[in-house]
Each structure stands twice: as structure tokens, then as C-alpha cells.
Amino acid sequence: MNLSQDIKPISYLKAKTADVIKSVNENQRAIFITQNGEAKAVVQDIRSFENTQNSLTLLKLIIQSENDINEGHVMSQDKIFFDLEKKLFD
Numbered sequence: 001m002n003l004s005q006d007i008k009p010i011s012y013l014k015a016k017t018a019d020v021i022k023s024v025n026e027n028q029r030a031i032f033i034t035q036n037g038e039a040k041a042v043v044q045d046i047r048s049f050e051n052t053q054n055s056l057t058l059l060k061l062i063i064q065s066e067n068d069i070n071e072g073h074v075m076s077q078d079k080i081f082f083d084l085e086k087k088l089f090d
Contacts, residue, residue, distance in 0.1 A: 007032045010040070
């Protein structure tokens, strides 16, 4: 990450919106937008955003699974397959 290139004031975004959109789509690097010297927003390409959201969803599922294991809410593989076969063939 090259912060000197990736951090821009909101005035830059206003003046060069098309350039910012083109840049984030070409290099898949987010641009951080500041207002009054404080970070306020992030502009990023849609593919990177989707990948981030998918990664967060996967991490949430892993945490839920770990919690289920720690709380003893588990079933053996044999039991799961038995129940599935029973539903399929009954």
C-alpha cells in the first residue's frame, strides 16, 4: 500500500471522480477519502468489495462453527449421513 497515493481529500474526489473510479478498477487498490484531515470514506472496486464481503461471511461461519463445537452442538458424520439417507429413501 502506498498511502501517499491512496489517500486523497474530498476535493480531489469531487474534481476527478471518473479518474478515481478508473484507478480503483484498474489497480484494485482502495482510495481513502479525507475531509478536514480525517478519514471519512473508502472508494474501492466492486470485485474487491465482493471479495471482502465473502471473506467476512466465511469468517462469521467459522466463528459460528467453533462456537457450536465448544457448546457441544455437533453430530457425528455417520449420524448425519444416516439421517440424510433416511430422508431421501423414506
